[in-house]
Amino acid sequence: MTALLEVRDLVTAYGKIEALKGVNLDVQQGSITCLLGPNGAGKTTLMMTIAGILRPRIGSIRFAGEEIAGRPPHAIVAGGAALVPENRLVFPNMTVLDNLHAGAYQRKDDFASDIERLFTRFPRLKERSTQLAGTLSGGEQQMLAVARALMSRPKLLLMDEPSLGLAPLVVEEIFRIITQLHQDGVSIFLVEQNAHMALKVAQHFYLMEQGKVTFSGTPGALAEDEVIRRAYLGSARA
Amino acid sequence: MGVLTNIGLISFVALSAYLLILAGEMSFGQQGFFGVGAYTAGVATAMYGVPLPIAALMAMGAGAAAAFLVGLPTLRLRGLYFAMATLAAAEMLRIVFELIHFQREIDGEPVGPDGTQGFRGIRWVFENGVEREGYLAMVWGLLFVVVILFLIVERSKLGATLRMLGEDPELARMLGIHVERFKLGVVATAGALAALGGALYAHHNTYIEPRNFDIMLGVHSLAYALIGGLGTVFGPLLGVLIDIGALEGSRVFHGYRMIVFGGLVAVLLIFRPRGLLDERVVHWLKRRLA
Amino acid sequence: MILDLIQNSFDGLAMGASYALLAVGFTLVFGVLRRVNLSYGPAIMFGCYAATWVSFSFHSNIFLLLGIAVLGSVLAGTYVERLCFAPHHKGSAIAAMVASFALWMQFEEVVTLVMPKHLYDFPPMFDAEPLAIGPLSLRAEALVMLACALAICFALHRMLYRSRFGLALRAVTDAPVAAQLAGINVPRVLLLVFLLASAIGGLAGWLIVSTHTQVTPMLGMWSTLKGLLAMMIGGLGSLPGAVIGGLALGVLEAHSQWFLGPQARDLIAYLLLFVLLAWRPRWMTTSHG
Numbered sequence: 001m002t003a004l005l006e007v008r009d010l011v012t013a014y015g016k017i018e019a020l021k022g023v024n025l026d027v028q029q030g031s032i033t034c035l036l037g038p039n040g041a042g043k044t045t046l047m048m049t050i051a052g053i054l055r056p057r058i059g060s061i062r063f064a065g066e067e068i069a070g071r072p073p074h075a076i077v078a079g080g081a082a083l084v085p086e087n088r089l090v091f092p093n094m095t096v097l098d099n100l101h102a103g104a105y106q107r108k109d110d111f112a113s114d115i116e117r118l119f120t121r122f123p124r125l126k127e128r129s130t131q132l133a134g135t136l137s138g139g140e141q142q143m144l145a146v147a148r149a150l151m152s153r154p155k156l157l158l159m160d161e162p163s164l165g166l167a168p169l170v171v172e173e174i175f176r177i178i179t180q181l182h183q184d185g186v187s188i189f190l191v192e193q194n195a196h197m198a199l200k201v202a203q204h205f206y207l208m209e210q211g212k213v214t215f216s217g218t219p220g221a222l223a224e225d226e227v228i229r230r231a232y233l234g235s236a237r238a
Numbered sequence: 239m240g241v242l243t244n245i246g247l248i249s250f251v252a253l254s255a256y257l258l259i260l261a262g263e264m265s266f267g268q269q270g271f272f273g274v275g276a277y278t279a280g281v282a283t284a285m286y287g288v289p290l291p292i293a294a295l296m297a298m299g300a301g302a303a304a305a306f307l308v309g310l311p312t313l314r315l316r317g318l319y320f321a322m323a324t325l326a327a328a329e330m331l332r333i334v335f336e337l338i339h340f341q342r343e344i345d346g347e348p349v350g351p352d353g354t355q356g357f358r359g360i361r362w363v364f365e366n367g368v369e370r371e372g373y374l375a376m377v378w379g380l381l382f383v384v385v386i387l388f389l390i391v392e393r394s395k396l397g398a399t400l401r402m403l404g405e406d407p408e409l410a411r412m413l414g415i416h417v418e419r420f421k422l423g424v425v426a427t428a429g430a431l432a433a434l435g436g437a438l439y440a441h442h443n444t445y446i447e448p449r450n451f452d453i454m455l456g457v458h459s460l461a462y463a464l465i466g467g468l469g470t471v472f473g474p475l476l477g478v479l480i481d482i483g484a485l486e487g488s489r490v491f492h493g494y495r496m497i498v499f500g501g502l503v504a505v506l507l508i509f510r511p512r513g514l515l516d517e518r519v520v521h522w523l524k525r526r527l528a
Numbered sequence: 529m530i531l532d533l534i535q536n537s538f539d540g541l542a543m544g545a546s547y548a549l550l551a552v553g554f555t556l557v558f559g560v561l562r563r564v565n566l567s568y569g570p571a572i573m574f575g576c577y578a579a580t581w582v583s584f585s586f587h588s589n590i591f592l593l594l595g596i597a598v599l600g601s602v603l604a605g606t607y608v609e610r611l612c613f614a615p616h617h618k619g620s621a622i623a624a625m626v627a628s629f630a631l632w633m634q635f636e637e638v639v640t641l642v643m644p645k646h647l648y649d650f651p652p653m654f655d656a657e658p659l660a661i662g663p664l665s666l667r668a669e670a671l672v673m674l675a676c677a678l679a680i681c682f683a684l685h686r687m688l689y690r691s692r693f694g695l696a697l698r699a700v701t702d703a704p705v706a707a708q709l710a711g712i713n714v715p716r717v718l719l720l721v722f723l724l725a726s727a728i729g730g731l732a733g734w735l736i737v738s739t740h741t742q743v744t745p746m747l748g749m750w751s752t753l754k755g756l757l758a759m760m761i762g763g764l765g766s767l768p769g770a771v772i773g774g775l776a777l778g779v780l781e782a783h784s785q786w787f788l789g790p791q792a793r794d795l796i797a798y799l800l801l802f803v804l805l806a807w808r809p810r811w812m813t814t815s816h817g
Binding site: 259264311312314315317318319321322323326327329330333334336337453454457460461464465493494495496497499500501502503504505507508511512 | 564566611612615616620621622623624626627629630631632633634636637638641749753756760764791794795798799801802805806808
C-alpha cells in the first residue's frame with residue numbers, strides 16, 4: 001500500500017498558541033485510519049488544516065503525491081479530499097437537495113446519477129429531499145453531511161467525530177456506512193472518540209495528545225497498550 | 239492656533255466614541271450629543287447670560303440625559319443594530335435642531351437657534367475677555383483632565399469590567415455584573431463627554447448650524463479611535479492628530495487631503511485592524527517603559 | 529384628499545423602487561459578508577459622475593450613460609472590495625467598515641476635484657410630459673423605475689434559485705465554512721457578489737439622477753443612508769425584505785412630505801427605524817443577523 005495522505009512536521013497556531021506542534025502521520029490508500037485523542041488535543045485543528053480552512057505555519061501535507069499545505073479549501077476538494085466537519089455543518093436554510101448540489105459544486109459532469117445512488121444509500125434523505133436541512137434530526141443531518149461530501153467523489157473522506165451527540169442506533173448506522181464506503185474503495189481518515197466502534201472498522205490508529213502524535217499502531221497494538229485501554233476503552237476488554 | 243483648538247475639540251467626540259468601543263458598542267451617533275451640548279451651552283450663555291463653566295455643566299447634563307434616553311430602549315441591541323439606532327437618534331436630533339426656532343431679543347437683535355439658518359452670536363468667550371490662547375489652554379486643560387480620568391479608570395477594576403463587557407458580555411453577566419445598568423452608565427457618560435466637546439466647540443466658533451452635527455462627524459470620530467488604536471486612550475487622540483493636525487494643518491496635500499488620508503487609512507487597517515496603538519503595541523510600550 | 533393619497537402613494541412607490549434597488553445591493557453584500565459597506569453610495573456617486581462627465585464631454589445617449597454609470601460603479605466597487613473587504617474576511621467588521629468610510633472620503637474628493645461645481649445637470653430619460661390619467665399625473669420615469677425594480681428582483685430571484693452562482697451565493701450566506709468545504713471558491717463568490725451589488729447600485733443611481741436630472745456630491749451619502757434605512761426596515765439580510773422596506777420607506781416619505789414637509793419626512797423615517805430597532809418585531813430578528 002502507498003500513503004495517500006502524508007502529514008509531516010505540521011504546525012498550526014492560533015496567534016501564539018500552537019495547536020499542532022509538529023504532527024506526523026500517514027493514511028494509506030484504501031484504508032480506514034482512525035485518530036483518537038482527548039478534547040483539545042488538536043484533532044479538529046488537524047482536520048481543518050488538511051481541508052485548507054486553517055493555514056499551517058510550518059510543515060507539509062502531501063495528498064496523492066501533491067503538496068497541498070496552504071492551498072485554499074476549494075482546491076483541496078477539487079483534488080479529491082472532502083471533509084465531513086465536526087457538528088455536521090449542513091446548510092440549514094437550504095433544502096436537502098440543494099445541500100447535495102452544493103456538494104457537487106466543483107463537478108462539471110452530470111451528477112444526477114450520484115444523487116440517485118446516494119438516495120438509495122440514504123433513503124431518509126430522499127424522503128426529505130425538499131425539506132430545509134435545518135429541520136432534520138441530528139442523525140439525518142450527519143447523513144446529509146456525509147452525502148454532501150460524497151457528491152464531490154472524493155478519494156479520501158475526512159470525518160471529524162461523525163458519532164458525536166448521536167443516539168447509539170444512529171452511531172451504528174453511521175459506522176455501517178463507513179464500512180460500505182470503504183468497500184466501495186474510498187479511503188477514510190476518521191477522528192473518533194468512540195474507540196469501541198472505531199476498533200471494529202479501522203486498520204490503523206493514531207493517538208494525539210497536546211498537539212502531537214503519541215501512538216501509532218494496529219488495532220491489536222492499541223488494545224494491548226495498557227494506558228490507552230484505560231483512557232479510551234474503559235474497563236471493557238477489546 | 240485654530241488647528242490646535244480644533245484637535246482638542248474633536249478629541250472629545252473621538253474619546254466618547256472610543257469609550258463605547260471599549261464597552262463593545264459601535265456608535266454612529268455621538269455627533270448628536272455633541273450637538274445637544276453645543277445648543278444647550280449656546281442657549282445658556284448667549285440667551286440667558288449663564289457663565290460658560292456652568293453652561294458647560296448644563297450641556298454635559300443634557301448630553302447625558304439625551305444619551306440615557308437613547309440608550310434605554312436600545313440596550314439590548316448590539317453591533318450594527320446599535321450603530322443604526324444611534325445613527326437614527328442623532329439624525330433625529332439634527333432634524334430637531336433644524337426645526338427649532340427659539341429666539342430672544344437681546345440688545346435689539348434676535349439671538350438663538352434659527353432652524354437651518356443656524357445659531358449666531360455665541361460670544362461669551364469674547365465678551366468676557368478670554369484670549370484665544372486662554373481658550374486653547376482651557377480646552378486642552380479639560381482634555382488633559384479627561385485623559386487622566388480615562389487612565390485612572392483603565393487601571394482600575396472599573397476599566398477591567400469595561401473591557402470585559404466589550405469582549406464577552408455573557409461572561410460579565412455570569413460574574414454578576416449588571417450588564418444593562420453598566421452599559422447605560424457608559425452610554426450616558428459618553429454622551430456627557432461628547433456634549434462637553436460640543437459646548438466648547440460652540441463657544442470657539444461662535445456660530446453653529448445643524449449641518450455641523452451630521453453623520454460625517456460621527457463616522458469620523460469612530461474612524462479616529464480605530465486609526466489611532468484601541469489599546470489606549472491616546473489612540474483616538476493620535477487619530478485626530480494625524481487627520482486634523484498633519485493633513486489639514488499642513489498645506490502639503492492641499493486639495494488631495496482626503497484622497498491621501500482615505501488611502502492611508504484603508505491600507506493601515508489591513509495591517510493593523512485595531513489601529514496604530516493597539517493592545518499589543520501598548521503592552522510592548524508599557525514593558526519597555528517599566 | 530383621496531386623490532392626494534393616491535398620487536402620493538404612487539410617487540412614493542416610484543421613489544421607493546429606487547430605495548428598494550439600493551437596499552437590494554446593500555443586502556446582497558451584507559447577506560454574504562455580514563459587513564456594512566459605507567462606500568456603497570459613494571461608489572454609485574462615482575459612477576454617476578463618470579456618466580455626467582461623459583455626457584458633458586462626448587455624448588448624452590441615455591443608454592451610453594447608463595452603461596457608464598454601471599461600469600463606473602462596478603469599477604469603484606471592485607476597488608472598495610479589494611481594499612476594504614477582501615483583506616478583512618475573517619477579521620474585524622468595524623475595521624472593514626471604517627476602511628470603507630475612508631474610501632468614501634476619497635470618492636468625494638476625486639469627483640469634486642474633477643467636477644468642482646456643487647450641482648450638474650444630468651440628461652433626463654425622456655422629454656415626455658407626465659401622463660395624465662384623470663386628475664392624476666404619472667411620470668414616465670416613475671414607471672420605468674418601478675419596472676426596473678421589478679425586473680431586477682425577478683432576475684435576482686431566478687439567479688438565486690436556478691443558477692450555479694446562485695447556489696454558491698446561498699451556500700456562502702447560509703454557512704461560509706461549509707461552503708468552503710463543499711468546494712466553493714468563497715473569496716471569488718464574495719467578489720462577484722460585490723460586483724453584482726455595485727452594478728445594481730449603478731442602475732439605481734442612473735435611474736435616480738436621470739429622474740431628478742441633476743447630480744450633486746450628496747448622492748453618495750444619500751444612497752448609503754437610504755439603502756441602509758430600507759435594508760434595516762425590511763429586516764437585515766433578506767432580499768424580499770429589502771424590496772418591501774424600500775417601497776414602504778418611499779410611500780411613508782411621500783405622505784409625510786406632502787402633509788408635514790421635508791424635515792418631518794426625514795424625521796419620521798428615522799423615527800420609524802429607531803422604533804423598529806427598539807421594538808424589534810419578529811421579522812427583523814428572525815432573518816439571520
